Amino acid sequence: MNTEFLEALKDLEREKGISANVLLEAIEAALLSAYKRNFGSLQNAKVLLDRESGDCKVYAQRNVVEEVLDPRLEISLSEARAIDPLYNLGDVVETEVTPRNFGRIAAQTAKQVVVQRIREAERNIIYEQFANREGDIISGVVQRIEQKNAFIELGKTEAILTPAEQIPGETYAQGDRVKAYIVEVKKTTKGPQIFVSRTHPGLLKRLLELEVPELQEGVVELKSVAREAGYRSKIAVFSRDENVDPVGACVGPKGMRVQTIVNELHGEKLDIIKWDPEPSKFVASSLSPAKVVAVEIWEDEKVARVIVPDYQLSLAIGKEGQNARLAAKLTGWKIDIKSESQMAELYPDYKDLFAEEFIE
Known part of the structure; x- marks a missing residue:
């Protein structure tokens, strides 16, 4: 490694927003692992990468002790003071042990670390970009279909539209442009996963x-x-x-x-x-397109009894109860729908009892 390599790291810092110091520290940690793996995993070592010249050196670290039990990890006080008279018990002596062909390993390792960190930084940028858009709408092109999952291309990443989030009856083909709602953005080791919904x-x-x-x-x-x-x-x-x-x-x-x-x-x-702030009017409107005759409200129970003309009963309930079900979801009220003839059977004089509840 040389000064050109350091300049390249500074360029990356400007372009990708990745700190050069963070990269250098990551390279040092990776070089230490490479050294232990290839040359001596049993000794304490430290790798230093010169920030000015780019030179890379490995140092063995040994503790200064009275009695040496393991020469790979320890050094006697007399030996330490032969190196430097200022050493005392408990100090750490560093001795350069840079292998002859370590430069080649260092270059390969540095390249791997830089590539990995660039990939991680790009993933983080994408994650931050989409994590802030949860609850927003996106537009993308269907890239592929795998096991009924539709993968939607969104520039440098893709979103996953699972079968459960697809509109019933919709089919997707490669190249189709679709709009979808961002439900969740997950950070994973392989990059951000963006889950979207059409439902x-x-x-x-x-x-x-x-x-x-x-x-x-x-x-x-x-x-x-x-x-x-x-x-x-x-x-x-x-x-x-x-x-x-x-x-x-x-x-x-x-x-x-x-x-x-x-x-x-x-x-x-x-x-x-x-x-409408008036619950009876809101409940009546919610059953549209059905026409409502009257609405009786029980505030505490959040229950509404709705009276409709006989010919409007099936319309008010809807196919398989869909209209009534959606009205209940929309209003937050439990809705009991009765036709006028049903009410007449239950309460023959219901029109007099509920006169105030009739919808104009």
Whole structure:
């Protein structure tokens, strides 16, 4: 090793942000391991790399003792003082033991260490870059499919879209461009692992923020999201400005904004409803597109009984209970749906009992 090597380390420090001193210390540690492996693992040794010249030297370290039991590790006081009269018991004597062909080993080892540290630094940079983006949306190209896992290229790294996080019915082919939600970024010995999702409710939220300027500006607030990926989703929105219609802002001119999101999610149905601080009105809206006659609320139990016209019962419940299930997720209320005829059987005079609960 020489001064050119040291200059190269300084260049790396400027380009990659890797400290030259950290690299030199790592090289010294690697050289010590190489020396012990090739020349003498039984003795205490130290490797020093000159920061000015690049010269590399190995020193054997021996403790100064009264009686020498192991000459590889110890030296007598008289022998130590023959080297330097200032040595005392307990001191450490360092003697140069640099092997003749150690320069070649040193050069190979240094190269391996530098390459490894550069790789580690690049991995750390990538990790930091994506660790700060957990909960964000990314766009990438499908690089390959392995055991139903889709690997999405993201510049110098890739993200993993597992089968559990794929929208039911979606298929992916090499070269497809997809958008996904960053669920987790893990640091591993082989570099960062980025796990993404196409089913997470956060994906829908981020897609809305991309398409609806009012959400980005904070004029419209997204209160809650309920999603069954690939089938149907419901979102509740609220406007801080009474002159802005939150539902209309999300739908967009001629439905263009919401249609862009539906296309990205390959036809997933999207119900956008207006959030209301009044629980009965919010619960009633959440069952859209079904029309609600009345809502009875039990605040303590967070239970709502919803009355719908007979012909709207199946629509309110939805296919396999999906509409009711999503409404419950969206509102945080347990919803019991009854038709008017069912209520009439249970309470013949229910219209008089619940007159105040009827939705205008």
